[in-house]
Amino acid sequence: MKILRNGKIWAFVLPSLIGVTLFFFIPAAASLFYAFTDAGGRFIWFANFADIITNPVFQLATRNSLWFIAISVPLNMIISFLLAMLLQNLKHRKIFAVIFMLPLVIPSGSIVFFWNTLFADNGAINGLLLRMGAETVPWFTTNWSFAIIIMVFLFKNIGFNMVLFMAGLSLIPKDYYEAAKIEGAKSFATFRHITFIYIMPTSFLVLMMSIINSFRIFREIYLLYGPYPHQSVYMLQHFMNNQFLFANMQRLSVTAILLSAATIVLVIAVFRGQRKISDTFS
Amino acid sequence: MRLAIVVAVAVLSLIPVAFIISNSFMSDGEAAARYTSKITPESSFGFIYNNIHYMDMGFVPDVISLSAWRLILAQDPTHLRFLWNSLILAIPIVLGQLIIAPLAAYGLERAKSKHKEKFFFAYIIIMLLPMQALLVPHFIMAEFLGISGNYAAIIFPAIFATFGVFLIRQQMKGFRKEIIEAAAIDGAKELQIFLRIVLPNIKPTLVALAVLTFAEAWNIVDQAVVFIRDPYQMPLSVHLSTGLAGNMGIVFALSTLLMLPALIIFIYGQDDLSEGVIK
Numbered sequence: 001m002k003i004l005r006n007g008k009i010w011a012f013v014l015p016s017l018i019g020v021t022l023f024f025f026i027p028a029a030a031s032l033f034y035a036f037t038d039a040g041g042r043f044i045w046f047a048n049f050a051d052i053i054t055n056p057v058f059q060l061a062t063r064n065s066l067w068f069i070a071i072s073v074p075l076n077m078i079i080s081f082l083l084a085m086l087l088q089n090l091k092h093r094k095i096f097a098v099i100f101m102l103p104l105v106i107p108s109g110s111i112v113f114f115w116n117t118l119f120a121d122n123g124a125i126n127g128l129l130l131r132m133g134a135e136t137v138p139w140f141t142t143n144w145s146f147a148i149i150i151m152v153f154l155f156k157n158i159g160f161n162m163v164l165f166m167a168g169l170s171l172i173p174k175d176y177y178e179a180a181k182i183e184g185a186k187s188f189a190t191f192r193h194i195t196f197i198y199i200m201p202t203s204f205l206v207l208m209m210s211i212i213n214s215f216r217i218f219r220e221i222y223l224l225y226g227p228y229p230h231q232s233v234y235m236l237q238h239f240m241n242n243q244f245l246f247a248n249m250q251r252l253s254v255t256a257i258l259l260s261a262a263t264i265v266l267v268i269a270v271f272r273g274q275r276k277i278s279d280t281f282s
Numbered sequence: 283m284r285l286a287i288v289v290a291v292a293v294l295s296l297i298p299v300a301f302i303i304s305n306s307f308m309s310d311g312e313a314a315a316r317y318t319s320k321i322t323p324e325s326s327f328g329f330i331y332n333n334i335h336y337m338d339m340g341f342v343p344d345v346i347s348l349s350a351w352r353l354i355l356a357q358d359p360t361h362l363r364f365l366w367n368s369l370i371l372a373i374p375i376v377l378g379q380l381i382i383a384p385l386a387a388y389g390l391e392r393a394k395s396k397h398k399e400k401f402f403f404a405y406i407i408i409m410l411l412p413m414q415a416l417l418v419p420h421f422i423m424a425e426f427l428g429i430s431g432n433y434a435a436i437i438f439p440a441i442f443a444t445f446g447v448f449l450i451r452q453q454m455k456g457f458r459k460e461i462i463e464a465a466a467i468d469g470a471k472e473l474q475i476f477l478r479i480v481l482p483n484i485k486p487t488l489v490a491l492a493v494l495t496f497a498e499a500w501n502i503v504d505q506a507v508v509f510i511r512d513p514y515q516m517p518l519s520v521h522l523s524t525g526l527a528g529n530m531g532i533v534f535a536l537s538t539l540l541m542l543p544a545l546i547i548f549i550y551g552q553d554d555l556s557e558g559v560i561k
Contacts, residue, residue, distance in 0.1 A: 008472055009389050009392045009393045009394075009472060010389060010393060010395075011389070012385045012386065012388050012389030012392075012472070012476070013385070013386045013389035013390055013393070013398075013401075014389075015381075015382050015385060015386070016382045016383070016385065016386030016442060016444075016447060017386070017401070019382065019438065019439075019441065019442030020404075020405070020408065020442050020444065022423060022438075022442075023419060023420055023423050023438060023439045023442055024408055024416070024419050024439075024442075025404075026419075026423065027418075027419035027420070027421075027422035027423040027426070028419045030419075030422050031418055031419060031422060083287070083291065086284060086287060087284065087287070087288060090284075090288065094553075096288060096292060097552070097556060098549070098552045099292045099295050099296060100291060100292065100295055101548070101552065101555060101556075102295050102296065102299060102545075102548070103295050103298070104497065105493070105497040105544045105545065105547075105548040106298065106299060106541055106544065106545075107497075107500055107501045107519055107540050107541060107544055108501055108503065108519070109501070109503070109518070109519040109520075109522040109523050109537065109540055110302055110522070110537035110538070110540050110541045111298055111302075112523070113302065113533055113534070113537055114297075114298040114301050114302060117301075117317060117337050117339050118339070120337065121334075122334050122335060122336050122337055123336070123337050123339075124336070124337050124338070124339035126336060127336030127337065127338070130336065155294070158291075159291065159295050162291075163555075163556045164556055164559055164560050166556070167556040167557060167559070167560040167561075168560045171560070171561075201452075202560050205452060205559065205560065208406075208409075208410070208448070211410055212409065212410060212445070215411075215412035215413065216412075216413070216498075218412065218413075218414075218504070219501065219503045219504070222503065222504075223503070223523045236412065236414070237412055237413075237414045237504075240414035240415070240417075240418075241414060241504070241507075244414075244417070244421075244508050249418075249422075252418045252421075253418060255415070255418075256411075256414075256415040256416075256418040256419070259411060259412065259415045260407060260411060260415065263407050263410050263411055264407055266410075267403070267406055267407060267410065
């Protein structure tokens with residue numbers, strides 16, 4: 001009876017599981033085969049991995065992607081959280097929330113013309129600089145291109161994440177704060193023991209979405225700078241895109257496997273960290 | 283101070299949209315004059331130098347003109363075909379997600395097996411991987427099934443994207459388990475519980491998922507570039523960035539056209555967007 005009931009429950013998961021098995025698990029296993037063989041199908045151990053890891057272009061792309069995530073994700077979370085704290089009890093919150101979330105849904109293809117008009121070599125900002133008597137800046141062909149992408153990412157995500165944090169903050173029961181006040185808790189203590197703890201589930205969600213979106217910003221990078229951008233914004237996705245061009249399954253598989261392994265490590269670290277934080281503070 | 287920050291963030295959020303929409307009402311000549319990059323060699327006093335024309339960013343057209351809109355909607359309707367392509371891609375993806383993801387999330391939340399968290403962990407990994415990494419297995423399977431080059435090669439993997447399962451399950455954790463248990467003891471079938479009790483309660487999340495999935499499907503670039511070979515089969519998002527060759531006269535009207543469906547769905551679902559994700 002119990003098994004039957006359990007079996008019925010799995011029937012709900014089945015459609016999704018079939019799809020994921022078909023389009024992910026099975027072909028991912030196939031990509032393992034590519035990763036350990038050469039183009040002729042001969043087993044060559046880790047030669048493909050060694051080839052990729054020592055590839056300077058792959059190293060550059062990995063470094064850039066890591067830097068991008070390491071800078072953009074925390075920056076995004078900190079700024080949107082601070083803004084949410086600041087605007088917590090805002091009047092007309094609903095209307096502002098709509099406006100703040102707007103950048104998230106604007107398609108990349110539409111928005112790039114705006115950024116291009118601003119930052120191109122003959123763009124509006126350089127025109128303005130020149131008129132003010134300053135030198136023009138080649139935004140797209142120097143390290144500035146990295147800073148611009150960080151800004152584009154923040155522009156797209158801060159509003160939405162801020163609204164999520166605001167929603168999360170409004171869920172914390174007001175009596176907690178009142179009780180803390182009565183007990184004479186300092187505002188930092190209140191923050192540490194109430195706000196910080198109860199915003200954790202929201203932070204976890206925002207963190208996940210930030211990581212996903214930090215990869216998705218590749219579309220803006222690609223549409224703005226093309227397939228061979230300045231070396232500071234050459235990402236893992238550029239590297240993989242160019243391998244798709246040659247349908248180099250060995251390299252593609254190895255890169256995808258390395259990325260998956262890195263993601264597994266990251267997720268385990270996040271889960272452990274989350275548990276540790278809620279253990280220490282609560 | 284607070285008000286200043288609110289207004290500043292609001293204005294910043296609105297500027298690009300306002301820029302694109304207002305510029306779509308520029309006449310062809312004005313848009314070209316403002317935004318086409320021109321370098322004209324000039325000579326004076328015997329020196330030859332390059333005179334660079336800097337873009338003249340404007341928010342109000344000199345003359346309000348519908349010429350760009352007339353061109354893309356009536357005179358050259360090939361552009362509408364790309365809009366149609368985008369719809370054919372996005373609508374099945376959103377509908378499929380809305381059926382598959384809630385079922386799976388409910389099943390995973392209710393199942394008593396110890397292995398379910400392993401599956402869920404795998405789902406989280408898949409959800410976090412960049413599209414290019416997912417495209418490798420998708421590509422292998424599409425070649426195997428012979429659907430590479432078809433929309434099916436994009437639509438099916440997107441329907442089974444795991445973000446929706448993650449999002450809905452996250453919401454269900456806050457759901458009152460006693461209600462479900464009570465209904466189950468009363469002899470309600472799982473499907474009844476799901477349809478009558480769970481679904482109505484997670485409506486905001488479903489709306490949020492629909493809005494986010496649509497925004498994503500409407501924005502397809504990478505998948506289309508890998509799978510679609512016929513340029514006329516490309517979605518509008520790709521056509522806009524590759525098929526115009528700097529025709530500034532219609533860029534803004536097409537950008538607006540691309541933006542509109544995403545905006546409409548967003549505004550329709552905005553009430554539930556934050557509530558559906560955080561609850």
